[in-house]
Every structure is written in C-alpha cells, then in structure tokens.
Amino acid sequence: MSVTQADFRKAMGCFATGVTVITVDFEGEVHGMTANAFTSVSLDPLLVLVCVDHKARTHAQLHAKKRFGVNMLAESQRAISEYYARPARTHERAEQEAGARFERTPHGTPVLHGALAYLECRLHTAQDAGDHTIFIAEVEDVVVREGDPLLYFQGKYRSVGPALGT
Numbered sequence: 656m657s658v659t660q661a662d663f664r665k666a667m668g669c670f671a672t673g674v675t676v677i678t679v680d681f682e683g684e685v686h687g688m689t690a691n692a693f694t695s696v697s698l699d700p701l702l703v704l705v706c707v708d709h710k711a712r713t714h715a716q717l718h719a720k721k722r723f724g725v726n727m728l729a730e731s732q733r734a735i736s737e738y739y740a741r742p743a744r745t746h747e748r749a750e751q752e753a754g755a756r757f758e759r760t761p762h763g764t765p766v767l768h769g770a771l772a773y774l775e776c777r778l779h780t781a782q783d784a785g786d787h788t789i790f791i792a793e794v795e796d797v798v799v800r801e802g803d804p805l806l807y808f809q810g811k812y813r814s815v816g817p818a819l820g821t
C-alpha cells in the first residue's frame with residue numbers, strides 16, 4: 656500500500672492546530688510566514704520547533720537572521736494568516752490588506768499586535784528533513800494575552816467550541 660501526498664495531507668489535516676505567523680526582520684522590513692508545523696520541544700532549555708519548506712523565502716531568512724518571532728494568532732486574525740500564506744514579493748501592504756501592525760523587541764524582532772501569544776526565538780539547530788528544514792530555537796521572551804485562538808482543521812479555519820466538561 657503506497658501513501659500518496661494527497662493521502663498524507665488528508666490525514667495530517669485531521670490534526671487540528673493553532674496558526675502562527677513566523678516574523679523576521681529582513682533589511683528593516685517585516686517578513687512574515689503563516690505556519691502551523693510548530694510545536695514545543697523542551698522545557699530545559701526552553702525550545703520550540705517550526706518546519707519550513709526549502710522553497711519558502713522565510714527559509715533563507717531564518718538561516719541568515721537566526722532570530723525570529725512566533726506569533727500565535729487570535730480568532731480575529733484569519734486575514735493575517737491568509738495574507739502571510741501568499742507568496743507575495745513584499746509585505747508592505749500587510750496593514751492595509753490584513754490589518755497587521757507590528758512593534759519591535761529590543762532585538763529588533765517584529766511582534767504582531769493583537770496576537771494571542773508571542774515568543775521571541777533564537778536559532779539553536781537547523782536540521783534538514785526531506786523538503787523542509789526543522790528550525791529548533793531557544794525561547795528568550797514570551798508575551799501572553801487573553802482571548803480565543805484561530806484554529807486550522809481539514810484545510811479550513813475554525814474557532815474553539817465550548818470546553819468538554821471540567
């Protein structure tokens with residue numbers, strides 16, 4: 656039995672996730688990429704990982720800058736997810752088209768306004784894996800806000816339903 660890429664995508668789509676935008680300072684501009692292949696890795700030290708396609712522009716930028724932000728999107732930020740999933744040449748219309756506004760950390764890493772949580776990350780290890788690279792990064796700072804997340808399940812955006820019991 657051989658599993659096709661379509662089968663694999665369908666199966667992986669059953670794993671509901673949140674949605675992040677990975678942000679990097681690129682020559683003074685904010686570059687962002689929508690990513691859900693993101694997870695925590697270790698508590699001591701604090702490590703996370705994100706898997707990035709070799710073809711994504713973000714791939715070269717993470718290697719070059721070695722520092723990036725992980726912005727966990729709030730329910731109201733679907734347009735921002737869609738905007739940063741498009742392979743646009745520049746992201747200069749992010750505010751007009753998707754309402755994305757940023758401030759900078761002392762390290763210059765872009766932080767998305769209104770995100771549910773933000774992690775400032777410094778590259779620890781990069782491991783090639785097939786057509787993606789696993790970027791493992793140390794978490795240097797976090798900001799957590801109140802609100803509901805944007806979710807992604809079976810190729811569609813969703814919002815959280817009621818909690819199941821207590």
Ligand SMILES: Cc1cc2nc3c(=O)[nH]c(=O)nc-3n(C[C@H](O)[C@H](O)[C@H](O)COP(=O)(O)O)c2cc1C
Pocket residue numbers: 674687688689690691692693706707708710711712713714736739740741742743807
């Ligand atoms: C919900 C969602 C999740 C995504 N997750 C990832 C991911 O984890 N890794 C990845 O490389 N691309 C992911 N993508 C695709 C990238 O966002 C897309 O290819 C983007 O255009 C890459 O931008 P860049 O070339 O400017 O880096 C995702 C797209 C969507 C809509």
